[in-house]
Amino acid sequence: MKKLVIPFMLAAIIVGLYEQSKEKPNVYILCIAIVIFMYGVMKLSAKTPSKNQEEKEEDNVE
Structure with missing residues (x-):
């Protein structure tokens, strides 16, 4: 998909x-x-995770 999006x-x-x-x-x-x-x-x-998502995952681990 990335190969099609970048040329467009x-x-x-x-x-x-x-x-x-x-x-x-x-x-x-x-x-x-x-x-x-x-x-x-x-x-x-869309495939890049947000910083908030990483922080939430770290809070759930503790």
Whole structure:
């Protein structure tokens, strides 16, 4: 899954930056690029445990 998400995120970043550099950027393309990027960040960070979860596990052990 990670192998698919990262290229889509990179493509969204490149398209967003290219569109932003135009004289009249298309707002819809920028919004779609942001949504794709945020979705990718959400998917990649979903597997990262939070600090609170680690603290709760340590409290339960004692």
